Amino acid sequence: MEQRSKNPAFKALTAAFPHTIPVLTGFLVLGIAYGMLMQKKGYEVYWSVLMSAVAFCGSMQFVAITLLTTVFNPLQAFLLSLMVNARHLFYGLSMLDKYKGFGKIKAFLIYTLCDETFSIASSVDPPEGVDRKGFYLSISLLDYGYWVFGTFLGGIAGTYLTINTKGLDFVLTALFVVLFLEQMKKPENRIFGIIGIAATVLGLVVFGANQLVLPSMALVLILLLAGRKILCR
Amino acid sequence: MPLTPAETIVTILAVALGAMVTRFLPFLVFPEHRQPPQVVSYLGRVLPPAMMGLLVVYCLKGVTITAKPHGLPELISIGVIILLHWWRSNVLLSIAGGTVVYMLLVQYVFL
Numbered sequence: 001m002e003q004r005s006k007n008p009a010f011k012a013l014t015a016a017f018p019h020t021i022p023v024l025t026g027f028l029v030l031g032i033a034y035g036m037l038m039q040k041k042g043y044e045v046y047w048s049v050l051m052s053a054v055a056f057c058g059s060m061q062f063v064a065i066t067l068l069t070t071v072f073n074p075l076q077a078f079l080l081s082l083m084v085n086a087r088h089l090f091y092g093l094s095m096l097d098k099y100k101g102f103g104k105i106k107a108f109l110i111y112t113l114c115d116e117t118f119s120i121a122s123s124v125d126p127p128e129g130v131d132r133k134g135f136y137l138s139i140s141l142l143d144y145g146y147w148v149f150g151t152f153l154g155g156i157a158g159t160y161l162t163i164n165t166k167g168l169d170f171v172l173t174a175l176f177v178v179l180f181l182e183q184m185k186k187p188e189n190r191i192f193g194i195i196g197i198a199a200t201v202l203g204l205v206v207f208g209a210n211q212l213v214l215p216s217m218a219l220v221l222i223l224l225l226a227g228r229k230i231l232c233r
Numbered sequence: 234m235p236l237t238p239a240e241t242i243v244t245i246l247a248v249a250l251g252a253m254v255t256r257f258l259p260f261l262v263f264p265e266h267r268q269p270p271q272v273v274s275y276l277g278r279v280l281p282p283a284m285m286g287l288l289v290v291y292c293l294k295g296v297t298i299t300a301k302p303h304g305l306p307e308l309i310s311i312g313v314i315i316l317l318h319w320w321r322s323n324v325l326l327s328i329a330g331g332t333v334v335y336m337l338l339v340q341y342v343f344l
Contacts, residue, residue: 070235086255201290
């Protein structure tokens, strides 16, 4: 134990793990659901695991089930994926500074920068004495692993699972709500949080549930840029 | 499996490529060795709270207020999360509490 606790990689992993527990719960539930759905559409477990491991983009993977069950059209798949995943553009802009100087692992951190990993990585800092690189790498690796493992479970055993997990996927909503509250602890952040909520509610009301992301992002961007001079003071 | 194995692999790669363009683009446009323009640094600082707000609403987009149960399970659970978080400020406790309340509500109360 003495030996292990001195290992910086192990220390980073144990520091990161508690932050990822809600993602573990949510990704297992949703990953299992995804593996099961793919199975039902005639895709064996290795196909769903391959999709999760290579594309790793939660909600788009569910959309892609439709693509896999209709006429072959890779261009449409690419364009749809661009649109559904457009919010990642803003995550990248937010992480330019935090992921700076991370060298070889940086490509992996970017590759796996999903909603959940972004929420945690942008909200928490590694504790004193913990390697920064190892800490952020652990968050990304764990979240990625949960999703792929959940998909695997759903693909092989989904039909045998009978526990009533209805409502358990709310854990990811709860994660975002709590990390939003964490952001709101800093008074200077509050106006930006309100802008995010207001712009997305407006996007939802005007464009509907299926097309709210792009208009809402555009509105957030316009408000942030237009208000820069006033909000920055 | 309606597509052939080759078509499936190409589709998976197309989906992955779309996702990766959105993830890598900011890092490619603003590489480390160049100082990003001030406006980009500003966005990097203020986007996290704004995007967290967007994600909360995004998760709730499927809730219908006009029909039963009028979004009450979500409203109550988020209220519980806010109270728990205000009381204890413990991230895991707030998430677990809110999720358990939500599960109880949708499994036993709002059927």
